[in-house]
Amino acid sequence: MxxxxxxxxxxxxxxxxxxxxxxxxxxxxxxxxxxxTVSELKALSQRLEVARMLRAGHTYEEVVERTGASTATISRVKRCLNYGADGYDTVLKRLEAKQK
Known part of the structure; x- marks a missing residue:
């Protein structure tokens, strides 16, 4: 891409x-x-976890409960997963392969 x-x-x-x-x-x-900043780093980490959870099929409610992310953040990440540049997918696939 x-x-x-x-x-x-x-x-x-x-x-x-x-x-x-x-x-x-x-x-x-x-x-x-x-x-x-600490807040920026936590936001980046949170978005990656939101992407991982959405990709694994978790509901918005489960994602909110685990990450504390707003529904706006979850929606933005979901939009990137569906229509973005595939950056999340690339990283998540590599992390999954590394864990195996």
Missing amino acids: LVNPKLKDVLNDQLCEAVLSLQSVDECYQFFEDIC
């Missing part, structure tokens, strides 16, 4: 390269602690 041309620029390329350069979970924690 092609990258959204509205997002593609030198600064976003640099950010993606920076993330790809990380070599451990600890390095990820260090980087994300520096680049994100």
Whole structure:
């Protein structure tokens, strides 16, 4: 799939390269602690869990109960799962394969 041309620029390329350069979970924690606020990092983590749960067939009510996400956040993630760039699916498939 092609990258959204509205997002593609030198600064976003640099950010993606920076993330790809990380070599451990600890390095990820260090980087994300520096680049994100605690709230931003928790929001990113929450969205990934929402995507995982929706992909596994959980209801909105179950997702809200487990994650505390708003129904607006859940709807946005669901829209990305259905009509997005398949980023969630790529990551979730790789995480599932790693757990097996």
